Amino acid sequence: MAISKMKRLSAFCLREDTDRLIKKLMRLRCVSLERAEENRAEERGLTLSPPDERRAALESDVAATTQALELLHPYSKAKKSLFSPPIRADLGEFERSGRADKAKETVRAAGEIRRRLAEIGAERARTEGDLALCRAWKAYDMPLSFTATRLAEVFTGSFPAGTQLPLISGELSAHSAMLEEIGADSTALYVAVLCHQDADDEVSRILSAHGFLRAAFREMKDTPAEEGERAQRRLDSLAEEERTLKDRLALLAEDIADTEILSDLQKTSLAALDAAGGLAGTERTDLLSGWVPEKNAERAEAVLKLYGCAYELTDPTEEDEPPVLLENKSFFSNFEWVMGMYSYPLYGSYDPSAVMGIFYILIFGLMFADAGYGFVLSLVCLLAVKLLPLGETMKRFLAMFGWCGLSCMVWGVLLGSYFGDFPLQLMNNMLGIRAPESLALMLDPLQNPMGFLLLSLGVGAVHLIAGMAVRGYMMIRRGHTLDAIFDIGSPWLLFAGIGLFAAGVSFGKWVLIAGVAAMVLTQGRNEKNVLMKLVKGLGSLYGLINYASDLLSYSRIMALGLASAVVGQVVNILATIGGPSVMGFIVMILVFLFGHLLNLAINLLGTFVHTSRLQYIEFFGKFFEDGGEPFSPLTVSSEYAEEPPETAADR
Amino acid sequence: MTFVELLSHVFSGNNLAFLGAALATILPGLGSAKGVSLVGEASSGLLTENPSMFGKALLLQALPGTQGIYGLITAFLIIFKTGALSAAPMHLDLGQGGYLLAAALPIAFVGYFSAIRQARVAASGINLIAKRPDQVGKAITSSALVETYAIFAVLISLLLVLFFKA
Known part of the structure; x- marks a missing residue:
């Protein structure tokens, strides 16, 4: 749960090495480069690198390969399914062994076939027009x-x-x-x-x-009957040629994996050229300027030494805005994307993924409390993560919902909800057993809505206090311990006073008074004038309204929880309306599946949106410093092929 | 039948409660229908350019649909409470019927207007994701802010109905 420390990298390398060095760095995936315009290199007497004349050719190569892949994919027998593992390929080895040249030959052949197929298509359209005309005129026995x-x-x-x-x-x-x-x-x-x-x-x-x-009749000369026959023969021969071409495509498609690797290779080269094109340098050298996470610095240094670069790694200065790389335990990294949808934290501030993750699971579960829906959700998501070779982003997305599903199950058991009130309706209407009033272990939201509301607000209060605690932690870490005590401690004292007072504890009144006094006395401390100090201090009491409105916002947990419960109940009533007969059970199964799937889908969206909102507005509002730029290191293209891990690090 | 008799038949306690259920279904339903179609029209423009955005556009389009559901829930709860679907429907007096009608009003009105307003934010969110597909989270969040008030309204409606004592 932290933001990685970054080092600023400045390295001079010989221009003739730049391309190879960048490709090497791409395989490390831990160095990001700035474009020269961003770091004002020109003001320091460096000139922008000349544009590379290879770029245009490479770009058209990439386009040709992409087109070839589009053409070949439908013919490939190795159908890509979600279950197939990605291709493993070492791009350097691929190039050296001559497989790349063979793949280029495939691309060229596919390009020719594509052009010929287009010509055939055009000619066929023309000939079919002629044929239709000849058919209409077949009774005309004069030469045209x-x-x-x-x-x-x-x-x-x-x-x-x-x-x-x-x-x-x-x-x-x-x-x-x-x-x-x-x-x-x-x-x-x-x-x-x-x-x-x-x-x-x-x-x-x-x-x-x-x-x-x-x-x-265009250039038709003979009688329509003869011309029609000729057109038909032409069509037949076109169809024959098309079949041959498609057979050749199927043959080419057998090597589609190599073509895919070629596409990655070419895209990597293009990205390397683009990175090099953004550099500035002297007559013979290029300046690589960018960022490396501190933990990866040694690996980057090893590569830089290999190429004889003159380099230095320095700590970021005040003016720098280093990119942000988040470091979380794998469980909490599942929540990084939720935060990423809002913004990345500024470098040097706090990465709340872990704290947010805990509350995300808690609130999501309470808002969508149902053992049945939670079971389906976590089963689907966690199985997908385990069984399907998905991308990293997708895996985290699903894993997060999987864990949220588990939380839904726990809350569902506590609040007695299993696909709404399905067990009760089943017993009462279908099995003829008198069902208990409720299955809830803790409280039943429909019978005790006030209890559910208080529970929601209680979770909200803890969430808000945690947000303030994070703010206090950030203040203390930056050496503003007193500010933390005044700005976080005094409202907390006040909250404790309100709580104790409301609970009827005898000394609660005094805690409340102490809290108010602390607020009034400390919140105006930055003003010079004594009167202004007091005014500002009193004004801060008004700011409590914000806390109140934040807290009330958590009532949405209850509203959305009730919404899914009531819709579930309606589905169950409709499902068991047929009564205990064969037909009744068939109807029940159909209505159950359709209704609950619909309810699950709708409420999943609502719960996701509003749980996120509680994080973004109520929670982040207490401490979050947004606007960090995500760290995006140089990297090889891995659209189709992944480099084997053992070579990715050390070559 | 005199006019007074007619009135007393029409304005029975049960009918007032059903009027509440009807309003809770009609108004937010209208609002959501209008809202979802408004965002749908905006997203069709985006999808002609970039069909791969369908998932994100659909997410935004679904947002103003919830008000209709909130209204539906309130209506169902009123119907349950009055036992209209059960074997023994209750007989409400005018006061009880009026109570349930009043309980339906928050979601009926707030649901109608917030669905349309939320849809307008969501539709402009479609423009946002057309240019910056990675910013879909912000588009959703700002649209969800509008929904807050529908949630508050349904909260009050639900509490009132659940606390109804026959």
Whole structure:
């Protein structure tokens, strides 16, 4: 439960080594580099590194590999399931052994196939259009290249379906033109019109007046029947070629793992170039400036020495804002992401993951107190963590909900909730046994809502006091012990007084008075004027209202707890409405599954959101110094392949 | 039947209680329906650009839906308390009916307005996550702040109904 100590790293290395050094550091995953613009290197007489001309080529390589993977994935037999372990590969070894070159060949071949498939697709669309046209015109027995004789002209085209052809024929006969219907489908009537050349203007005017569209036969020359056959043959040969290409893709996809590793390799190289591109340096050297966690300093130093760098590791100064790396026991690290959603703590402040984790579990469980839902939640989440090879982030996410589920179970037993009041309804309505009033060991929220409310507020009071304790701890650690006593101690004295007084303890009144006096006397201590001291001190009493409103905010624990309990009860009433019959039990099982799943889903969202909110606003508000930048070290791309652990450290 | 008789039939204690249950279902339900659709419209715009954001957008869209549930719970509790679904429904006098009607009002009104207001914050949260997907936590939290008041309202409604003595 701490924020790692960071060391500022400044190292000069020869520019010719920069790329290899950065790649080495990437494998350590414990060094972050600043871009030169951030540390004002130029003001110190250094110049920004020239842009690397390899970058554009590398970028297009990465794009090509990504495209190839997209193309190959559907053909890969090694179907990626959630259960398959990640590939292990040593990127350096992969490059040296020539597997990388083979994978590049695969990418190139896949790229060619992709282009050819696109051409085939376009040509097929065109040919299919031709074929449809030929089918519509199959009764036309003239070559399509025939459009006119010495004296006559032929119009070929279509009218919209439903056009009255005899009418048009009548009009045309006045100009000695002849209209012949070739065919018809649901959208158009296909016609050929023969007329004398002298009359073609008139004929064409009449035709267009009726919506005539000239047919576009493009470069087709022979009769439609022949052309149709030709198009069909072309389509067949295209389909054949496509099949061959897809077979080749399936063949290429057998090596998809290597292509995936290649993608990681190229992305790593690109990231290294980008990191190097952000550096500044002298004519022959680059300045690497960034951060290393103190615990990893030795490993980083070893690499820097290997490359003959001139380096120093210094403690951060006042002006620095070191990145924040959290260090928690694995159980509490599951809660880091909840805090990360709010903000990371500032470097040098306090990492509350552990304290927050304890309260998160406690409050989550109380808000969603149900043994049944808790069991389902923790079973699903913890099994997923155990059995599925998930990413680290996902694992922590699920593990956290798994532990929260256990807490729900405990509270569910205490408050007597098992899928709402399912056991009671089952006994009363289905089994014909007189059920007890309640199964609660501690208190039943529906029968004793005030007790539940007090429990909620009590947990809230402990939470708030813990928040103030963290603030006091931070003050003492920074050497402001007196401030801690005054600012945290006096309200606590006051709270104790209120508590004792309310509980009717005889000396409670005096504790309360002492608390008020402590507040009034200490809270104005930074003012110079005596009168102002008093005014500020009295004003601080008004600030107690904030504590009261914070405390009341915890009543949401009760409201959300009741909400899930009542919806659960409704589901159970509906489920057992059929009574003790075969049909009744079938209905019960269906309604039970659907209703409780729905209730679980809705309340899970609500509970998560509002438990988080109680941490962010009520708890963090007491002490949290936000705005820390998460530590993001240089790292190799591990989208598909993970480096084997033994080589990751020492090469 | 005289007008007075008609009135006394309509305004029975039981009917006042059911009016409360109806209001608790109707108003927050309307508000939630309006709210969820408002956020849904905003998130469709985001999803055309980036379909992978569906999970996060759905989370925000679901938030204004809770008021409808709070109203439903209150209504159910009123129905249980009056025994309307059981074999022996209670006969409430006007005072008792009026009590249950009053108990339903906090969630009925606060639920309606807070759902819509919360939806507006959630919809602007959709804009936030469109540009900064990692900030979904902040979008959810600021939207959840609005819900606080619906929670307070349902708390009072539930307490009043649970403390109802026939």
